Amino acid sequence: MAPGVGRSDGSSVPRSADVARVAGVSRKTVSRVLNNEPYVSEEARRRVLAAAEELGYRLNQAARALASGRTGAIGVVALGTAGYGTASLLVHIERAVRDAGYALRVVNTPDGDPVGIAGAVESLLEQGVDGIVVSEPIVEGEVGVRVDVPVLFLGAPPAFSAVRTVTMSVGAHALARAATEHLLDLGHTTVHHLAGPRRWYATKDRIEGWRAALAARGAHEPPLLNGDWSAASGHAVGLSLASDPSVTAVFAAGDEMAIGLIHALQEAGRRVPEDISVVGFDGNPVFAYVSPPLTTARQPFEAAAHEGIRLLVHAIEKPDTDLPQAIDPPAELVVRRSTAPPLSHTDTPEQRTT
Incomplete structure (x- = not known):
């Protein structure tokens, strides 16, 4: 504070009256400036703001709420x-x-x-x-x-x-469709979907995006697979899918479910992506460092x-x-090494183009 500049009540906390005195304006003008109201000259506004900064004055939020009708x-x-x-x-x-x-x-x-x-x-x-x-x-x-x-x-x-x-929107429908289309573009004839809990809006959006992609390509819609967002639920579904050779691609509604699914498939001797491609959802950066690194729909x-x-x-x-x-x-699909074209009976992993 500049020499000779004191508070009107002798306290250590500056008040609007102190700002008005230093700026040479009325307290009403101070209130108008600090509440960003109109009908104040630029010169008066400049002096008030300079005085408030010099004094270290902060507008009381409760007072601002009373004046503006807002709480901030x-x-x-x-x-x-x-x-x-x-x-x-x-x-x-x-x-x-x-x-x-x-x-x-x-x-x-x-x-x-x-x-x-x-x-x-x-x-x-x-x-x-x-x-x-x-x-x-x-x-x-x-x-x-x-x-x-x-x-x-x-x-x-x-x-x-x-x-x-x-x-x-957080783009869930478009991302789910993009994830499914990615697998179809790789040559998979259809895509299974591991969904989240039915009470979630996110589950509904992702199911609709998956279904829209399949319908647009004329692909068969497999029965829904049910999870609860956890890796454990993905693991349980993975064990049930491992014995079905017709399953070549799965879109999981959450990254953690996708990781559980992959772990179960690998335990059962199914290779990812050679035998089954898997796409997750959310974009958790940690799953770029699992084996294989997870392809995922990254939410914005x-x-x-x-x-x-x-x-x-x-x-x-x-x-x-x-x-x-x-x-x-x-909408961003992060393509990593958990997805690849389906492997035919005559192909080997080395012959396949990823």
Whole structure:
């Protein structure tokens, strides 16, 4: 602080009155500048900001909330799980919220929690938030709650009414289709699908993308294989498939299930990719270092989170204007060595082109 610049009440914490005195303006002008309101001259704005910086003044967030009707916080409803996909999405949501200048409040909803989304949303509203992000992937049916702030549904359709809803896809349908098409392009006559739990929106999107790819190529649709996202469930399915020589390609709805599946096939003497090609889903970078390195559909968590938060912040700060055009996140298939063309009876691995 410059010599001779003191606080009006003798305390060590600067107040808006101190900023007004140093800047030579009224406290109302200080409030307008710090709340980024109009009708303030550039000269007055410059003096206020310079005085606030000199004094080390920070606008009290509670006071800002009273003045603007906003809390400066965005709430997130997320499934409480350590799974790579769910956890990665939450990390990128947090970064996007903070980059937008908002505080973050998170309520987890463990799978099977009877309170579920409705209780999580009510908790966030009680804490005070300007908007809510729902990245909860569980299908619960209609949620009995009415929300008076904008809500972003990320990777799932709207589950309840809100003053304004924003939906943002994470590209699961397109990625599932691309994964299936990759196997068909290699020459496999059909592709089996190891699906996730039926209560998840992600499971539904990936099944639909797989089915769309098969239908577009006129390929036979095999019966669904059921997993629960875990490597153990993939391993169990792999043991059941190992004895079926007609199975040459599997698209697993999650990387961990794909790794369990591969392990079971190898235990049973089936080679990957020589006998069976396997594609995973999510893009966990760890699985580039397994044997064989896993081909996977990489979900665009960062792009989807930042684009979704951009739209939500627009809905919060400009409620009377149309939402900007959403930018669809890119779909990326990371091709590694767990996939290859099918091996015919006369081919050898050395003769095959990968």
